[in-house]
Amino acid sequence: VAKLNEIRDRKEASELTRDPALPKGPSAQKARQQDVIGVALQAHFDDLLSEPVPDQMLSLLAALEARERSRQ
């Protein structure tokens, strides 16, 4: 069991240090920072999208419909 744990620990350690999605070097770092803007823009927008629709907007459309009906 101790041997198994040792193997597992070594495996975890190697997975922690090896990350193919994160290339090294200054221009690679800058490219990641650039991409961070794209990710943040999307996250910002998605946060807003998840907010509930204000009731007053539904009431407004219902009122527009009612006005339309009364004209017909």
Place this chain on the structure above:
Amino acid sequence: MSGDIPTLPFSNLLVKEIPTLRAFAISLCGRRDFADDLVQETLVKAWAHSDKFEPGSNLRAWMFTILRNHFYSQHRKQAREVSDTDGEAASRLSQAPEQHAALDMADFREALAKLSAEQREILILVGASGLSYEEAAEIQGIALGTVKSRVNRARARLAELMGIVDVNEIGPDEHFRAVGTANVQA
């Protein structure tokens, strides 16, 4: 309260677009109360001009166009104003880029708020709203090439405000292109 719920097909189409429209409005003008007024005015206009909407065409792009045209007609002057001052920008630029490697959303929103409305608009249109560059060009009434250069300028400004170096200022090299490809695949 059944009278408070819209039931007509065109209303239902509009209702589905409200969250996106509202997210666009808040991003554009930076104020919730003001953004909600803007969305309501857009709904009234869309309703009044529903005969001008071609069924099957892009309702989202059509409503975005109504909203942003209304916004700029009312607020032409402040749309181009940038709330940031040189002093504020300088203090942010003096921070080490490493501090921003892991980007905090609060920092991001602060920087976004410092852009002009036009810069926020273009970044949101092509970067978050799900519209294409071509649709963004149509909404803004400008050429496709102009959209691309405005996106680049806005991204560069945002990166500058956040104290990170924008790749557009470095220029493409083989290393960066390789990284870019890797990111697309990831």
